[in-house]
Amino acid sequence: MQLQIDHISKLFGKKKVLENISFEVQSGDIIGLVGENGAGKSSLLHILATISKANTGTIRLGKWIYGKNRKQIRRLVGFVPQDIALWEDMTVEENMIFFEKLSWVNRSKQELKQLCEDMALFKWKEPVHTLSGGMKRKLNLAISLIHDPELLLLDEPTVGIDLRSKKEIAEYLKQKAQVDNKMIMYTSHDMEEIQSICDAVICIGNDPFYENLLRERNMKIISF
Numbered sequence: 001m002q003l004q005i006d007h008i009s010k011l012f013g014k015k016k017v018l019e020n021i022s023f024e025v026q027s028g029d030i031i032g033l034v035g036e037n038g039a040g041k042s043s044l045l046h047i048l049a050t051i052s053k054a055n056t057g058t059i060r061l062g063k064w065i066y067g068k069n070r071k072q073i074r075r076l077v078g079f080v081p082q083d084i085a086l087w088e089d090m091t092v093e094e095n096m097i098f099f100e101k102l103s104w105v106n107r108s109k110q111e112l113k114q115l116c117e118d119m120a121l122f123k124w125k126e127p128v129h130t131l132s133g134g135m136k137r138k139l140n141l142a143i144s145l146i147h148d149p150e151l152l153l154l155d156e157p158t159v160g161i162d163l164r165s166k167k168e169i170a171e172y173l174k175q176k177a178q179v180d181n182k183m184i185m186y187t188s189h190d191m192e193e194i195q196s197i198c199d200a201v202i203c204i205g206n207d208p209f210y211e212n213l214l215r216e217r218n219m220k221i222i223s224f
């Protein structure tokens with residue numbers, strides 16, 4: 001499958017946040033998005049998650065076109081937003097079951113539990129409000145994987161997650177891309193993490209500071 005982004009721009013009022021962005025992502029790719037605060041990384045992910053619309057340009061995911069085939073596209077996309085979105089009074093198990101019911105797939109309890117464990121989350125019967133910030137993020141990640149999306153969009157997914165779990169999650173995501181042939185787009189301000197996970201990086205805002213950082217690390221830069 002291919003994600004094809006063709007000349008997209010995004011405006012908020014008169015403010016241009018994304019300008020004429022074009023690039024392609026293939027199945028199996030993990031693409032990093034970097035750039036300073038306010039550069040437009042989340043805005044791009046929101047567009048790709050169909051939560052917001054680009055002002056110009058076209059986007060295709062496989063044979064489907066954004067704006068025309070939203071329902072089909074939503075089934076193929078998983079999104080972990082920066083803000084944690086969970087039912088705080090329900091347990092981890094109840095949250096997983098709730099989101100499984102909202103999805104288009106049937107997963108057994110064991111499969112749902114395994115997804116949490118893949119994210120190094122070993123709480124199951126605990127109410128979410130008793131979890132740490134990092135554990136909640138792990139749960140958000142597990143939820144985004146319930147419907148086995150072809151395109152996984154992760155907006156700073158590992159903020160607050162301990163180093164061991166970060167490493168385990170990175171290995172899991174690499175396997176998802178390499179073995180299961182999924183596309184992953186990933187934002188982070190942690191260059192080491194970006195370097196260890198991503199095959200190539202897009203520098204939102206064409207910022208020479210970030211481009212130099214990436215060159216110093218011999219990372220492949222996707223220009224647009």
Ligand SMILES: Nc1ncnc2c1ncn2[C@@H]1O[C@H](COP(=O)(O)OP(=O)(O)OP(=O)(O)O)[C@@H](O)[C@H]1O
Binds near residue numbers: 037038
């Ligand atoms: N709903 C909105 N209405 C108006 N302006 C917005 C809206 N969402 C984002 N913006 C503006 O768009 C710009 C890009 O924001 P965005 O959140 O995409 O940046 P980012 O690169 O993800 O930043 P960060 O690294 O801080 O997460 C910012 O100037 C922000 O204020």
